[in-house]
Amino acid sequence: xxxxxxxxxxxxxxxxxxxxxxxxxxxxxxxxxxxxxxxxxxxxxxxxxxxxxxxxxxxxxxxxxxxxxxxxxxxxxxxxxxxxxxxxxxxxxxxxxxxxxxxxxxxxxxxxxxxxxxxxxxxxxxxxxxxxxxxxxxxxxxxxxxxxxxxxxxxxxxxxxxxxxxxxxxxxxxxxxxxxxxxxxxxxxxxxxxxxxxxxxxxxxxxxxxxxxxxxxxxxxxxxxxxxxxxxxxxxxxxxxxxxxxxxxxxxxxxxxxxxxxxxxxxxxxxxxxxxxxxxxxxxxxxxxxxxxxxxxxxxxxxxxxxxxxxxxxxxxxxxxxxxxxxxx
Numbered sequence: 634x635x636x637x638x639x640x641x642x643x644x645x646x647x648x649x650x651x652x653x654x655x656x657x658x659x660x661x662x663x664x665x666x667x668x669x670x671x672x673x674x675x676x677x678x679x680x681x682x683x684x685x686x687x688x689x690x691x692x693x694x695x696x697x698x699x700x701x702x703x704x705x706x707x708x709x710x711x712x713x714x715x716x717x718x719x720x721x722x723x724x725x726x727x728x729x730x731x732x733x734x735x736x737x738x739x740x741x742x743x744x745x746x747x748x749x750x751x752x753x754x755x756x757x758x759x760x761x762x763x764x765x766x767x768x769x770x771x772x773x774x775x776x777x778x779x780x781x782x783x784x785x786x787x788x789x790x791x792x793x794x795x796x797x798x799x800x801x802x803x804x805x806x807x808x809x810x811x812x813x814x815x816x817x818x819x820x821x822x823x824x825x826x827x828x829x830x831x832x833x834x835x836x837x838x839x840x841x842x843x844x845x846x847x848x849x850x851x852x853x854x855x856x857x858x859x860x861x862x863x864x865x866x867x868x869x870x871x872x873x874x875x876x877x878x879x880x881x882x883x884x885x886x887x888x889x890x891x892x893x894x895x896x897x898x899x900x901x902x903x904x905x906x907x908x909x910x911x912x913x914x915x916x917x918x919x920x921x922x923x924x925x926x927x928x929x930x931x932x933x934x935x936x937x938x939x940x941x942x943x944x945x946x947x948x949x950x951x952x953x954x955x956x957x958x959x960x961x962x
Contacts, residue, residue: 671701671702671703672702672703672704672705673695673699673702673703673704673705673725673726673909673913674705674706674707674723674724674725675688675691675692675695675704675705675706675707675724675725675726675727675898676706676707676709676714676715676718676719676723676724676726676727676728677689677706677707677708677709677711677727677728678708678709678710678711678728678788678791679708679709679710679711679788679791679814679815680708681814681815681816681842681843682711682788682815682841682842682843683835683841683842683843683927683928684711684728684833684896685708686927687758687759687924687927687928688706688728689706689927690923690924690926690927691706691758691898691917691923691924692704692706693920693923694916694917694919694920694921694923694924695912695913695916695917697916697920698912698913698915698916698919698920699912699913699916707724709724709727709728710788710789710790710791711728711730711788711790711791711792711793712728712729712730712733712734712790712791712792712793712795713733713743713790713791713792713794713795714790714791715727715728715729716729716733716734716737716744716749716752717790719749719752719900719901719904720747720749720901722904725900725904725905726755726898726899726900726904726905726913727898727899727900728896728897728898729752729792729897729898729899730761730792730793730796730833730894730895730896730897731757731872731894731895731896731897731943731946731948732792732795732796732799732870732871732872732873732894733792733795733796734752734754734872734897734899734943734948735871735872735946735947735948736795737749737752738750738752738947738948738949739947742795742799743795749901751901751902751903752899752900752901752948752949753899753900753901753902753910753948753949753950753951753952753954754897754898754899754940754943754948754949754950754951754954755897755898755899755900755905755910755913755914755917755950755951755954756897756898756913756914756917756918756936756940756954756958757895757896757897757936757939757940757942757943758896758897758898758917758924758931758934758936759836759895759896759928759931759934760836760837760874760876760893760894760895760896760934760939761833761834761835761836761837761893761894761895761896762833762834762836762837762838762876762878762891762892762893763793763796763797763800763831763832763833763834763891763892763893763894764831764832764833764834764838764844764855764878764889764891765779765797765829765831765855765856765857765889765891766829766830766831766832766844766847766853766854766855766856767779767784767828767829767853767854767855767856768822768825768828768829768851768852768853769851769852769853769854770852771828771829773828773829773856774856775856775859776801776804776806776856776858776859776862777804777806778856779801779806779808779828779829779856780806780807780808781807781808781809782808782809782828783808783809783811783821783826783827783828784808784809784810784811784827784828784829784830784831785810785811785812785813785817785818785821785827785829785830785831786798786801786808786810786812786830786831787830787831787832787833788814788815788832789812789813789814792833792894793831793832793833794812794831796870796873796892796894797831798810799869799870800866800870800892803865803866803869803870804862804865804866811826811827815832815843818830818832818843819843819846819847822847822851822853823847823850823851829853829856833894833896834878835928835930836928836930836931837876837877837878837893837930838876838877838878838879838882838889838891839882839930840882840883844883848883853883854883854886855878855882855883855886855889855891856889857877857878857888857889857890857891858875858890858891858892859890860890863875863890866892870892871946871947872894872946872947873892873893873894874892874893874894874895875890875891875892875893876890876891876893877889877890877891878890878891895939895942895943895946897940897943898913898917899951900951902951902952905951905953906953907951907952907953907956908953909953910951910952910953910954910957911953911954911956911957913954914940914951914953914954914957914958915957917936918936918937918957918958918961921936936958936961937958937961940954940958941955941958
């Protein structure tokens with residue numbers, strides 16, 4: 634306990650936060666508060682996702698910064714599931730895509746009537762394209778061709794599933810939705826029971842482990858938005874940017890205009906104090922090489938600007954984390 638208190642006292646000092654700034658009037662009171670955070674539980678995503686390996690790297694980074702804190706990572710259903718787990722106190726922070734965060738804060742979509750107004754970003758870790766992947770032999774050349782076809786919208790309970798359904802609703806397209814895990818999607822496509830699936834890729838359009846696996850047995854392609862569809866989605870769906878998946882990402886395939894969102898790890902201000910949030914953000918940034926080793930494209934990712942940009946999209950950065958990001962040059 635004493636080592637743990639000293640570690641977070643150090644984080645307080647680095648953050649320039651006094652004990653009274655956290656509403657604590659004595660060392661005894663602070664020790665009691667910190668005792669609740671000897672373990673930080675992080676919600677990640679499905680173990681078959683490339684982002685799961687990235688989450689493992691994040692725990693390594695945080696443990697390096699706070700060696701006396703037990704950082705526990707668990708497999709989850711990603712964004713929506715992670716927010717729901719936070720509301721139940723099952724995890725302290727987790728992977729949440731920006732568009733899902735906005736729904737949670739606003740109390741819309743999957744969180745209608747169940748707003749989570751104190752949801753706050755700790756750090757953005759990537760800008761990720763939402764890929765609409767289909768079998769090359771399925772006769773799908775436009776998103777509207779998915780009308781009535783068996784299609785997986787993303788991992789059940791994930792931000793990808795929520796965003797995919799929003800986009801198709803905005804476009805007035807109704808596939809025959811088939812829910813399931815990543816493994817279910819892969820098997821469904823391979824067995825020709827599904828025409829395709831939606832999933833966040835790697836960065837602005839790279840191939841993740843799921844697609845690489847599929848391509849060993851099944852010719853695939855990405856379906857992009859038309860210019861008209863782009864305008865409709867941009868006007869109707871909050872928290873979404875756009876990117877172009879480069880031509881030949883899948884050999885022989887043309888470029889594809891796709892939705893893009895920022896991936897974050899977020900918490901609730903009621904779950905994490907300022908000093909811990911500062912220390913977590915600092916750990917990720919100063920040990921970002923751990924993340925780059927998993928996703929090499931992150932070597933060029935601007936963690937600070939991406940994190941602070943989430944506020945322009947309608948979110949809040951945790952006050953403790955924001956204090957750290959504002960120190961980054």
